[in-house]
Amino acid sequence: ETGVTQTPRHLVMGMTNKKSLKCEQHLGHNAMYWYKQSAKKPLELMFVYNFKEQTENNSVPSRFSPECPNSSHLFLHLHTLQPEDSALYLCASSQPDSTNSPLHFGNGTRLTVT
Amino acid sequence: AQSVAQPEDQVNVAEGNPLTVKCTYSVSGNPYLFWYVQYPNRGLQFLLKYITGDNLVKGSYGFEAEFNKSQTSFHLKKPSALVSDSALYFCAVRDVDSSYKLIFGSGTRLLVRP
Numbered sequence: 001e002t003g004v005t006q007t008p009r010h011l012v013m014g015m016t017n018k019k020s021l022k023c024e025q026h027l028g029h030n031a032m033y034w035y036k037q038s039a040k041k042p043l044e045l046m047f048v049y050n051f052k053e054q055t056e057n058n059s060v061p062s063r064f065s066p067e068c069p070n071s072s073h074l075f076l077h078l079h080t081l082q083p084e085d086s087a088l089y090l091c092a093s094s095q096p097d098s099t100n101s102p103l104h105f106g107n108g109t110r111l112t113v114t
Numbered sequence: 115a116q117s118v119a120q121p122e123d124q125v126n127v128a129e130g131n132p133l134t135v136k137c138t139y140s141v142s143g144n145p146y147l148f149w150y151v152q153y154p155n156r157g158l159q160f161l162l163k164y165i166t167g168d169n170l171v172k173g174s175y176g177f178e179a180e181f182n183k184s185q186t187s188f189h190l191k192k193p194s195a196l197v198s199d200s201a202l203y204f205c206a207v208r209d210v211d212s213s214y215k216l217i218f219g220s221g222t223r224l225l226v227r228p
Contacts, residue, residue: 004157043158043204043218056215090157100165102148103216105157 003027006091006106013081014114021076021109023091032074033103034066035090043090049074081113116141118207120219127195127226135190135222137205146208147188148216149179153201161203164188175199195226 004025013019023032034046048056049068063085065077074091088108095101117140127133139145146165150158162173169181179190190203202221209215 006157042220045215048215092157100146100163102160102163103150103158104160105150107155107157110155 004091004093004104004106006089006109008109009107010110010112012112012114013078015081015083017081018077018079020078021089021091021111023074023076023106025072025091025093025104025106027093027104029093029095029101029104030071031094032068032071033092033094034074034076035092035105037088037090037108038086047076078111081111083113086111086113116207116209116217118205118217118219120203120205120222122222123220124223124225127224129197129226129228130194133192133195133199133224133226135203135205135224137188137190137219138186139188139205139207140186141207141210143210145186145188147179147181148206148208149173149177149188149190150204150206150218151175151201152204152221158204161190195224197226197228200224200226 007022030051032049036044045058046060047066052068063080067075088110090108091106092103094103119138148163149161151161152158161177162171164171164181172178177192181188202223204221205219206216
């Protein structure tokens with residue numbers, strides 16, 4: 001177990017659907033992240049939350065909407081996605097006040113948009 | 115701007131032989147460097163990090179990495195490869211403008227043949 005749990009593990013959705021990805025961490029961390037991993041592309045940082053406040057939005061389209069109700073939970077709400085949004089979505093957490101702190105990743109949600 | 119380069123898309127090695135996965139970096143100031151491994155259908159797992167001190171850093175699963183300031187490199191090594199080491203390996207550097215963000219390389223696939 002990594003300490004970071006993502007659900008669901010797999011998701012297939014049509015372009016008109018609305019769905020949400022969930023991430024939960026029990027490591028006592030205060031920073032949480034969403035990354036997108038596509039085939040043959042570098043890992044893309046999407047959003048960063050630090051103490052529940054969004055501190056980073058890397059020009060992510062508005063069809064992706066993050067939510068961080070508390071330091072342990074992070075959501076990614078999805079609506080009207082495109083086929084090119086199919087990817088592995090990874091959640092991670094860390095202690096933001098330490099430069100030594102590595103990121104701890106969940107196992108990801110494999111998203112397929114049809 | 116900070117960056118990390120992994121020049122090899124894939125590294126092939128026979129079981130029992132030493133392995134090296136290459137990484138070079140470009141940062142202003144002192145680099146904080148990390149290696150992660152990703153097994154199929156899993157998230158990234160932290161292997162080791164260099165913050166300061168000895169240039170040879172030891173990590174999980176028998177891996178080590180050598181920090182070389184003059185060559186701006188942080189190559190991952192293992193004296194004797196195992197088939198189970200076959201995975202995707204990512205080098206990362208801490209973003210100096212943000213203590214909690216990592217910049218990842220594009221990844222190197224390691225294939226260890228029996």
